[in-house]
Amino acid sequence: MKQKPQNFNSTAAKDPIGKQKRRVKKKSGKKREKEEGIITPLIEKYWFQRYNLFSKYDEGIKMDEEGWFSVTPEEIAIRHAEKCGGDELVIDCFSGVGGNAIQFAELCPFVVAIDIDPQKVNMARNNAKVYGVEDSIDFIVGDFFQLAPSLKGDVVFLSPPWGGPSYKRIGNFTMDLLKPKDGYSIFQAAQRITPKIVMFLPRNMNLNEVEELSWLSSPPLSIEIEENYLEGSFKGITVCFGGSA
16 A cells, blocks of 8 residues: 655654754864774765764764765664564664664564674674664674575565765666665565565655565555655655555
């Protein structure tokens, strides 16, 4: 059943006082001086948003360059976890440095976090320890497409790479632009695990193609599309599939 995209502004639930505290942190130059060696021109603007990415950033969070621009902002990750709240086992298929897996572990009994990059898996494990949820996550280094036929879970979360920051310059982002395979192939692999699938996709995603995914199942899956905003900025869309339409 097709639904009109919902608008979720993740700043609505923020504590104004907490927001002010974070702004004060951003004004401090001491942290920047300490990390000057890791702040490349590509990630500089993301570094200024570090507390939006991980509220516990100062407690030992680790990211590589790709992690800086690909990790889901924490409040949107919390929203994703709320969508899956109560599910016994969540499989995060492209877990990166662990932003989503951590929030799933906060609300769900157990999480399987998969990434093909061993360095990212090590960083995700470290970041999960910072949040105190490492015991609720099974970290796996591997290719999701090879693992999918043997995986079992209640819900699959898909946040495949969007191709880096340049995705914003594309007027009509289509399924074939997702990585490491096209969106249809990614979705079909997830369907081998469970019909309940949550996807986080670019804000400029072709919604007609998103809706077509629901028809890859027989009977077709229900679909719910939600727009995700952070501090008034449109960051992406969350698409939930599950059940029969």
